[in-house]
Amino acid sequence: MRILITGHTGFKGSWLSLMLASGGHEVSGIALDPLAGGLYEAARVGELLHHDVRLDIRDAAGLRDAMSDCDPELVLHLAAQPLVRESYADPRTTIETNVLGTLNVLEALVAAPSVRAAVIVTTDKVYRNVGRLDGYAEDAALGGHDPYSSSKAMADILTESWVASFPGVPTAVARAGNVIGGGDVSKDRLMVDLVAGFVEADPVAIRYPDAVRPWQHVLDCLSGYITLAGSLLRGGEAGAWNFGPDPDGFQTVREIADAAVAQWGGTAHWVDDSAGTHPHEAALLTLDPAKAQRELGWRNKIPFPESVAWTIDWYKAVANGADARTVTLGQLDRFAELAPDAPWLQALSNVSR
Numbered sequence: 001m002r003i004l005i006t007g008h009t010g011f012k013g014s015w016l017s018l019m020l021a022s023g024g025h026e027v028s029g030i031a032l033d034p035l036a037g038g039l040y041e042a043a044r045v046g047e048l049l050h051h052d053v054r055l056d057i058r059d060a061a062g063l064r065d066a067m068s069d070c071d072p073e074l075v076l077h078l079a080a081q082p083l084v085r086e087s088y089a090d091p092r093t094t095i096e097t098n099v100l101g102t103l104n105v106l107e108a109l110v111a112a113p114s115v116r117a118a119v120i121v122t123t124d125k126v127y128r129n130v131g132r133l134d135g136y137a138e139d140a141a142l143g144g145h146d147p148y149s150s151s152k153a154m155a156d157i158l159t160e161s162w163v164a165s166f167p168g169v170p171t172a173v174a175r176a177g178n179v180i181g182g183g184d185v186s187k188d189r190l191m192v193d194l195v196a197g198f199v200e201a202d203p204v205a206i207r208y209p210d211a212v213r214p215w216q217h218v219l220d221c222l223s224g225y226i227t228l229a230g231s232l233l234r235g236g237e238a239g240a241w242n243f244g245p246d247p248d249g250f251q252t253v254r255e256i257a258d259a260a261v262a263q264w265g266g267t268a269h270w271v272d273d274s275a276g277t278h279p280h281e282a283a284l285l286t287l288d289p290a291k292a293q294r295e296l297g298w299r300n301k302i303p304f305p306e307s308v309a310w311t312i313d314w315y316k317a318v319a320n321g322a323d324a325r326t327v328t329l330g331q332l333d334r335f336a337e338l339a340p341d342a343p344w345l346q347a348l349s350n351v352s353r
């Protein structure tokens with residue numbers, strides 16, 4: 001299948017490109033330049049792509065032309081400014097990229113006759129945070145305290161309204177929580193900061209050790225997006241879908257940092273910086289994945305402690321000189337073997353017109 005990924009140079013987009021290209025699909029991507037040292041560069045993702053387009057998704061006409069050149073059957077929209085702290089520093093770029101960029105993708109879908117389905121990626125942070133313990137289901141109210149969260153909630157509402165107003169390409173929204181995995185190099189992400197500190201033997205200061213997040217390995221999250229895409233291609237329901245862990249994945253930052261320290265070993269440790277002054281971030285975020293479990297047969301397959309172990313093992317192996325593509329594809333094989341009946345494995349097979 002011909003698949004276009006926006007944001008393919010980023011963390012999730014690089015894993016997704018490797019997953020889909022190694023599954024025999026013709027993958028193209030539209031994004032900005034990759035960050036130095038990230039998975040895209042380390043695993044030489046560009047070599048596997050049919051079209052590797054560098055374009056700002058705020059450029060509506062350019063996006064329309066690039067999508068037409070890629071001629072995709074399936075579009076997975078991941079490109080975004082995804083960092084909460086960066087959204088405080090530059091709210092305009094965050095909102096333009098995440099909201100108007102999504103509008104441009106939705107408009108380009110209408111102009112691309114080859115497209116049969118699309119998945120728009122938002123986040124668990126779209127939910128209006130009222131400190132729920134039992135997880136937000138898809139019909140919970142949307143909101144967003146910080147510019148990143150509100151921009152994603154706007155993109156989410158925009159997509160729902162667009163699909164209702166201009167039906168055509170089946171388009172669904174995928175909401176997932178914090179993902180971890182090898183090859184992420186973004187600023188202000190817990191696992192990235194921890195590993196950098198472990199490598200440099202310079203302990204990381206953690207701002208919100210008691211914040212709770214629905215942690216998930218990136219492969220589990222992406223298997224949800226692929227399962228959803230397969231369902232859309234078979235005429236399944238569009239709408240919004242949560243892809244989160246079972247409750248064992250709702251962990252504090254402290255618990256995940258401790259698990260990472262134990263897995264890395266040696267002198268690794270972290271320090272509590274909760275007394276410092278930091279911009280607001282939600283203390284508690286949980287996600288209810290029951291709808292995707294029930295209706296798509298999708299479920300998180302890598303439980304919490306293993307998701308940390310897979311992540312740390314990836315960084316350790318690459319830090320010790322292993323080839324990043326080989327390590328990544330090895331984890332992908334392990335993931336496929338973990339649940340050979342998982343729906344994502346067959347989701348994009350036998351869906352020809």
Ligand SMILES: NC(=O)c1ccc[n+]([C@@H]2O[C@H](COP(=O)([O-])OP(=O)(O)OC[C@H]3O[C@@H](n4cnc5c(N)ncnc54)[C@H](O)[C@@H]3O)[C@@H](O)[C@H]2O)c1
Pocket residue numbers: 006007008009010011012013030031032033034055056057058077078079080081082097101121122123124176177178179180186
């Ligand atoms: N990483 C997480 O924990 C997490 C959690 C929930 C949701 N998400 C969502 O998943 C998606 C991917 O996140 P990620 O972690 O891979 O982020 P990332 O920062 O690693 O990658 C972002 C990608 O978007 C591209 N991009 C950014 N601005 C762009 C622009 N103006 N034009 C074109 N491309 C642009 C970048 O080039 C990159 O390829 C985002 O939509 C994000 O909001 C991520």
